[in-house]
Amino acid sequence: MNExxxxxxxxxxxGMLCPIPVVKTSKAIKELQSGQIxxxxxxxxxxxxxMEAWSRQTGNxxxxxxxxxxxxxxxxxxx
Amino acid sequence: xxxxxxxxPKRLALIASKGTLDWAYPPFILASAAGAMGWEVGIFFTxxxxxxxxxxxxxxxxxxxxxxxxxxxxxxxxxxxxxxxPMPNLLMANVPGFEALATNLMKQTFKNKGVASIEELxxxxxxxxxxxxxxxMTMDVFGFKKEEFIPQCEIGGAATFLEYAADAEVQLFV
Numbered sequence: 001m002n003e004x005x006x007x008x009x010x011x012x013x014x015g016m017l018c019p020i021p022v023v024k025t026s027k028a029i030k031e032l033q034s035g036q037i038x039x040x041x042x043x044x045x046x047x048x049x050x051m052e053a054w055s056r057q058t059g060n061x062x063x064x065x066x067x068x069x070x071x072x073x074x075x076x077x078x079x
Numbered sequence: 080x081x082x083x084x085x086x087x088p089k090r091l092a093l094i095a096s097k098g099t100l101d102w103a104y105p106p107f108i109l110a111s112a113a114g115a116m117g118w119e120v121g122i123f124f125t126x127x128x129x130x131x132x133x134x135x136x137x138x139x140x141x142x143x144x145x146x147x148x149x150x151x152x153x154x155x156x157x158x159x160x161x162x163x164x165p166m167p168n169l170l171m172a173n174v175p176g177f178e179a180l181a182t183n184l185m186k187q188t189f190k191n192k193g194v195a196s197i198e199e200l201x202x203x204x205x206x207x208x209x210x211x212x213x214x215x216m217t218m219d220v221f222g223f224k225k226e227e228f229i230p231q232c233e234i235g236g237a238a239t240f241l242e243y244a245a246d247a248e249v250q251l252f253v
Contacts, residue, residue, distance in 0.1 A: 019112035026115035
């Protein structure tokens with residue numbers, strides 16, 4: 001198991017489909033300071049590739065992408 | 080408004096040419112996703128797509144002449160919801176209110192699955208500063224007035240859109 005990442009903010013997008021998780025994530029990350037970490041939870045199976053693309057496009061680092069049951073969990077660090 | 084700055088964000092230029100419920104989704108989904116990635120986005124609403132700028136949205140979907148459209152029920156047990164109901168053209172063309180029924184079924188199915196409504200997606204686009212250009216020529220042809228549209232839109236023509244699209248990395252016609 002990897003080391004524990006401590007998030008500064010949690011965003012739950014369970015039950016939401018494309019493009020809402022991406023839009024809500026971008027909104028939530030704007031509220032954070034540089035270097036702070038957002039934990040985003042989604043159930044949309046399209047979320048893992050989309051969050052990777054979103055991270056590459058915006059430059060906000062995707063620290064970790066994991067699965068817990070039917071949930072996808074992302075840790076994103078604001079650039 | 081040319082993109083002279085090499086560090087300017089990527090740009091997406093969309094043409095929304097259709098006004099039915101099914102075709103209303105692609106432009107607003109792509110625009111909001113691109114906006115969320117920090118891209119600059121502009122949509123040119125033309126022909127029937129212009130109705131997507133109306134303050135009061137009333138899109139419908141027609142299964143008639145749309146043979147790939149699944150007809151599914153948004154209620155009941157999962158097995159029942161997954162049945163694709165065969166609908167003969169004769170029935171779809173002749174039963175009054177069939178389109179209204181199909182529209183309601185589609186809206187309910189989308190809601191159940193967690194898809195945003197067109198109203199919500201358009202609101203997200205407004206929040207993300209998506210540039211929305213209504214086609215002046217279409218307004219003249221169909222008799223629409225600027226007051227019927229959301230206040231965040233602007234009015235322009237083909238040249239306005241093309242100038243914007245010339246500097247876009249991605250250009251799509253929907």
